[in-house]
Amino acid sequence: MDLQALWNEHSETLIEYGTSLATVIVFLVVGLAVAGWVGRAARKALLKAQLENTLAIFFGKMARWLTLAIVIMGCLGRFGIDMTSFAAVLAAAGFAVGMALQGSLGNFASGVMLLLFRPFTVGQVVNAAGTTGTVVEIGVFTTVFDTPDNRRIIVPNGIVFGGTIENISHHVTRRVDVEVGTDYGADLDQTREVLMAAAKSVSAGLSDPEPAIVLAGLGGSCIDWKVRLWVNADDFWPVKDALTRAVKQHLDQASIGIPFPQLDVHMEQLGG
Structure with missing residues (x-):
């Protein structure tokens, strides 16, 4: 069969499918351009609305892929493919993937x-x-x-x-707490003054709110105190170290002892 006869027999079909193919190619090219524009526009709009950059990028990509999916479904419909059955297959596949990735989807939702x-x-x-x-x-x-x-x-x-x-670093200021125990024989008012002087000697401490000395309790072997000093959050650990050092030095200078747990052992010799 020569080409002329083949053309005469199938010309209408070839023209029909050729036209459809050309239309689909143009539709895909335009769709790709539109999908890219939609993704960029969505991202810019979300960033303008002060949404987190990670989310803006993600939703921008989602908008792009959704637009591409619509374009592809339109192209398939051009060739007479039933979109109802195609959508059902996609839904089933999506359900299966969702069940397999339910942990990841939970992490995504939390993110x-x-x-x-x-x-x-x-x-x-x-x-x-x-x-x-x-x-x-x-x-x-x-x-x-x-x-x-x-x-x-x-x-x-x-x-x-x-x-x-x-x-931990949400607020610009934090409070440093140092706990210390003193001898029962030490005068309470004098101890409070010494501890306040120790707190005020730390240069990085804030004056507002003022330092606080709290009589926390009466322990088994000492009187319990808490020294509280407000600082800038960035200075927390250096001030914690400096305040602990100042409390020890000021108590030593005032001859106020810091008791430590002691254990007395009594030994008796039993008669044989």
Whole structure:
């Protein structure tokens, strides 16, 4: 069969499918461009609304892929493929994938909540999921911490968001507490004055709120005191060290003893 006869026999079909193919190609090219524009526009709009950058990027990509899915379904429909059955297959596949990845989906949902409600941000020091450290990254599935001894800890978001979160560096100021015990023979008023002088001698301490000396209790071998000093959050640990040192030095200078637990052992010789 020569080409002319083949063309005469199938020309209408070839023209029909050729036209459909050309239309689909143009539709795909335009769809790709539109999907990219939709993704960028969505991301810019979300960032303008002051949404977390990670979420803005994620939802921008979701908008792009959703637009591409619509374009692809339109292309398949151009060739006469039934979209109802195709959608049912996608739904079944989505259900199966969702069951297999339910743990990951839970972490994703928790990540979205962390990014939306912002109980902490990158750079803050928090105690969450049994981990204390500086937040390095908040992803949609995991949160990354660096501990004070320079260990990198990666925790699933489901565990972080499902437990108690202590944001240690949320406030600009913190209170340093130093507990100390003194002899029962020491005068209470004098001890209070000495401890107050120790607190005020720490230069990095804040004067507002003022330092506080609290008579905490009467222990088994000493009188319990708490020395409280407010500081800038960044100075917490250096001031903790300095205040502890000042309390010890001022008590020594005032000849006020710091008792320590003692154990008396009495030995008796039993007659044979």
